[in-house]
Amino acid sequence: MGPDGAPDEGxxxxxxxxxxxxxxxxxxxxxxxxxxxxxxxxxxYRYWAVAREAGFVGQQLSCVAIFITLWLYMEQGxxxxxxxxxxxxxxxxxxxxxxxxxxxxxxxxYKIRTHLANLQSxxxxxxxxxxxxPVLKTLTESVSTDTVYAMSAVMLLAxxxxxxxxxxxxxxxLSLNAALFASVCLASRLPGALHTFAMLSCALLVFAxxxxxxxxxxxxxxxxxxxxxVGVCIGGVGGLGSQSxxxxxxxxxxxxxxxxxxxxxxxxxxxxxxxxxxxxxxAEIREDLSHFLR
Amino acid sequence: xxxxxxxxxxxVLKIFFPQCCNLADSGLLVGRWISGHNSAxxxxxxxxxxxxxxxxxxxxxxxxxxxxxxxxxxxxxxPKEGQEGMESFLRDLSTIFPQECWLQIxxxxxxxxxxxxxxxxxxxxxxxSLQKDVDGKIAQLETNKxxxxxxxxxxxxxxxxxxxxxxxxVIFVHYEQRKVMLSELHPPEAPDSETxxxxxxxxxxxxxxxxxxxxxxxxxxxxxxxxxxxQSEGREASIIVELxxxxxxxxxxxxxxxxxxxxxxxxxxxxxxxxxxxxxxKLSTCNQLSYRTDHxxxxxxxxxAAEHAHFMKKANIMVSFLLDVxxxxxxxxxxxxxxxxxxxxxxxxxxxxxxxxxxEELLQWLMGAPAGLKMNRALDQVLGxxxxxxxxxxxSYVRLMAPFIEGILWYGGLSACLGLSFALSxxxxxxxxxxxxxxxxxxxxxxxxxxxxYGLSSLWRLFRGKKWNVLRQRVDSCxxxxxQLFIGMLLFTILLFLLPTTALYYLVFTLLRxxxxxxxxxxxxxxxxxxxxxxxASGLRxxxxxxxxxxxxxxxxxxEPGTALHLMMETNPLKFGxxxxxxxxxxxxxxxxxxxxxxxxxxxxxxxxxxxxxxxAKTD
Numbered sequence: 001m002g003p004d005g006a007p008d009e010g011x012x013x014x015x016x017x018x019x020x021x022x023x024x025x026x027x028x029x030x031x032x033x034x035x036x037x038x039x040x041x042x043x044x045y046r047y048w049a050v051a052r053e054a055g056f057v058g059q060q061l062s063c064v065a066i067f068i069t070l071w072l073y074m075e076q077g078x079x080x081x082x083x084x085x086x087x088x089x090x091x092x093x094x095x096x097x098x099x100x101x102x103x104x105x106x107x108x109x110y111k112i113r114t115h116l117a118n119l120q121s122x123x124x125x126x127x128x129x130x131x132x133x134p135v136l137k138t139l140t141e142s143v144s145t146d147t148v149y150a151m152s153a154v155m156l157l158a159x160x161x162x163x164x165x166x167x168x169x170x171x172x173x174l175s176l177n178a179a180l181f182a183s184v185c186l187a188s189r190l191p192g193a194l195h196t197f198a199m200l201s202c203a204l205l206v207f208a209x210x211x212x213x214x215x216x217x218x219x220x221x222x223x224x225x226x227x228x229x230v231g232v233c234i235g236g237v238g239g240l241g242s243q244s245x246x247x248x249x250x251x252x253x254x255x256x257x258x259x260x261x262x263x264x265x266x267x268x269x270x271x272x273x274x275x276x277x278x279x280x281x282x283a284e285i286r287e288d289l290s291h292f293l294r
Numbered sequence: 295x296x297x298x299x300x301x302x303x304x305x306v307l308k309i310f311f312p313q314c315c316n317l318a319d320s321g322l323l324v325g326r327w328i329s330g331h332n333s334a335x336x337x338x339x340x341x342x343x344x345x346x347x348x349x350x351x352x353x354x355x356x357x358x359x360x361x362x363x364x365x366x367x368x369x370x371x372x373p374k375e376g377q378e379g380m381e382s383f384l385r386d387l388s389t390i391f392p393q394e395c396w397l398q399i400x401x402x403x404x405x406x407x408x409x410x411x412x413x414x415x416x417x418x419x420x421x422x423s424l425q426k427d428v429d430g431k432i433a434q435l436e437t438n439k440x441x442x443x444x445x446x447x448x449x450x451x452x453x454x455x456x457x458x459x460x461x462x463x464v465i466f467v468h469y470e471q472r473k474v475m476l477s478e479l480h481p482p483e484a485p486d487s488e489t490x491x492x493x494x495x496x497x498x499x500x501x502x503x504x505x506x507x508x509x510x511x512x513x514x515x516x517x518x519x520x521x522x523x524x525q526s527e528g529r530e531a532s533i534i535v536e537l538x539x540x541x542x543x544x545x546x547x548x549x550x551x552x553x554x555x556x557x558x559x560x561x562x563x564x565x566x567x568x569x570x571x572x573x574x575x576k577l578s579t580c581n582q583l584s585y586r587t588d589h590x591x592x593x594x595x596x597x598x599a600a601e602h603a604h605f606m607k608k609a610n611i612m613v614s615f616l617l618d619v620x621x622x623x624x625x626x627x628x629x630x631x632x633x634x635x636x637x638x639x640x641x642x643x644x645x646x647x648x649x650x651x652x653x654e655e656l657l658q659w660l661m662g663a664p665a666g667l668k669m670n671r672a673l674d675q676v677l678g679x680x681x682x683x684x685x686x687x688x689x690s691y692v693r694l695m696a697p698f699i700e701g702i703l704w705y706g707g708l709s710a711c712l713g714l715s716f717a718l719s720x721x722x723x724x725x726x727x728x729x730x731x732x733x734x735x736x737x738x739x740x741x742x743x744x745x746x747x748y749g750l751s752s753l754w755r756l757f758r759g760k761k762w763n764v765l766r767q768r769v770d771s772c773x774x775x776x777x778q779l780f781i782g783m784l785l786f787t788i789l790l791f792l793l794p795t796t797a798l799y800y801l802v803f804t805l806l807r808x809x810x811x812x813x814x815x816x817x818x819x820x821x822x823x824x825x826x827x828x829x830x831a832s833g834l835r836x837x838x839x840x841x842x843x844x845x846x847x848x849x850x851x852x853x854e855p856g857t858a859l860h861l862m863m864e865t866n867p868l869k870f871g872x873x874x875x876x877x878x879x880x881x882x883x884x885x886x887x888x889x890x891x892x893x894x895x896x897x898x899x900x901x902x903x904x905x906x907x908x909x910x911a912k913t914d
Binding site for chain 2: 121124125128129132135136138139140141142143170171172173174176177180181184185204208
């Protein structure tokens, strides 16, 4: 019997509406919802795998913390711009070497031209930044300190939120631009033009070039990648701790919650997932349609 | 033409009767039948005694001269003593002048109403009129009661059998002939309008106006025919008008010769060089000169105006020009007495100094912290010093010119003899020259601001990772390279933080420029008013309102039983608004073509704004 109590007429009910049948239009028989499936294709997360991926997010957070630490040092005059510049140069060269070493034979090709192109790009960056640094220094002179800090905080938050964690190598426009905007805001608060230049070069290194290296590491040496993430996190907490212990505690808490607490939540909540699928879903084409292209 | 149908259709026959013929002696009615409208216009009455063949030749002559289809409409009888046999004589005339309809209008001395009988040729009998309701054609009437004339009914066999009698109903519409002749019905129709046949009223006016040759025969002529019309007491003319008419021909020749000399001067090679041409297209004095030259050319053509619109245009031009010159001479008289020129010249240089000093103070204020706004100090100093240097240059220029100012004003004041509009144009040009530095500042500020806005909008798109697709005119996402992102970001930050400074300078100079533009606009508008206002037409409307008619109104004159209905037709004068619109002279300046919203948008983006653009003036 259907839900409306239609009499069973002996004619089998068919699930069509274009034929007049002796049943009412909303009649269903006992095969109702037979094709309902629950949670088809759901992923089962494993805690430590998720934690490892979340480590990348924590790593980025620590990167930002390291950058802010460096800025704090420069502002207080504890770090001279020349030293920062030399350090950045050395790190850049090391990173570039590592990057080239990790590139497999398949992706390399045309080595000389790539080196020259990279050198040209680097020259353009540095000369441009050096030329504009006096202008950049005076940009936020008339803006109050609170506004500058607020703007930088918002921009760095935007950077963290919009960062392409899945594929960091072609840098996401919004994240990179937000980070650079924040770094210009902060760098213009420093005492001299050379400080500004040093800060901007450091920002370029941290926000633009470091993710490319990370991408390579993640692809080719995943275990070392995890170790590196942990190292960066510890470095961030330590660096911040040398300037302000409160900040270090906050950062540690944040890292802990992102890398350890959130995966736990994810795994726990996965249990409550209840998706229903059935023949009413949108069709997904899975086969290869390239044989139609000929 | 009235049709001779005998079915139960009631036809209203309208006869337009001139007032001057109300007391004319008996005779023949001359006029025209209006085709398609069942009405007739009586133009004149030719008195008894006459010879019919002479009347016919006379009518043919008149028709050839005037182009109006004149014919004998019927007979008019106002019997006096000693004219008893007139009635039957007049009745027999219908056989001499064969017409479709023959009107027999009869009036008794002492009674106001007329009696009218209409004879249809194919029926050969008279029909009397019936009492019926008024036709909807005469809409201005207030009454719809009709009186008819019951005359003899010669019955034919057919008529007796019908219950109703078919009779023509006649309405007399009286008009004042001279006024209708001079008046022009508005809106004037286009010369080649083939869409509809002209209305009845238009045909009436057209007939009366074009029958000028008919009105030359007056009562005291010695010719074979005597007629009565508005001019039958004798032609009137004024000596002054006749003298002026004689004088215009040599005057026109003189003006044409002067114009040809002027055109030759303007056509010299030296004036067609590019800088001179560019300058002369910007100065409003040159525009005004060429505009007046066109007017003079229109005025000085020797042949007289063919149609009413042309005539009104020439008259308007002349009167405007004379008023202009009169006002200009008045201005000159005021300027040159009591040494006003020297006073003005002495006021001018200190005024310019004052303006420069005020500007300097304004710039110093901007270079500090204006209104508490935080400006970028370096850019502020750069811009402020740049503009200060300009002001310094300009002050030197004004000081250089100081000794010559009086001479310039003296000679410039002479130009007011050409008209007040010239003096105003000259004033407007002088203001433009004196405030040239404000214009320069405005252009610099606007260009800088425009560049900044453009750069900012493009880099903002880069910030979000999008770019403008020129082909599709939309915003698309785009993956930028690292170096593009980096440099774009730096530039964006720089432009963003320098925006308040540039925007403030732009705002201040735009406001100043708008003030100057407003002043110039007022001057241009007054020049425009002088140029385009139809003074002659307004004067005509005030003093001779019947000349420009918008329509007619009817008044009931006489409604006695036993006679036909008499109405008086008077013209409705044209309203002032329609008058100005019809007779405005076209001018060369156009009103601001941007609406307010478009103007504000242009100002916001930083595009240069020229609100009072002239139409391209014809160069001599």
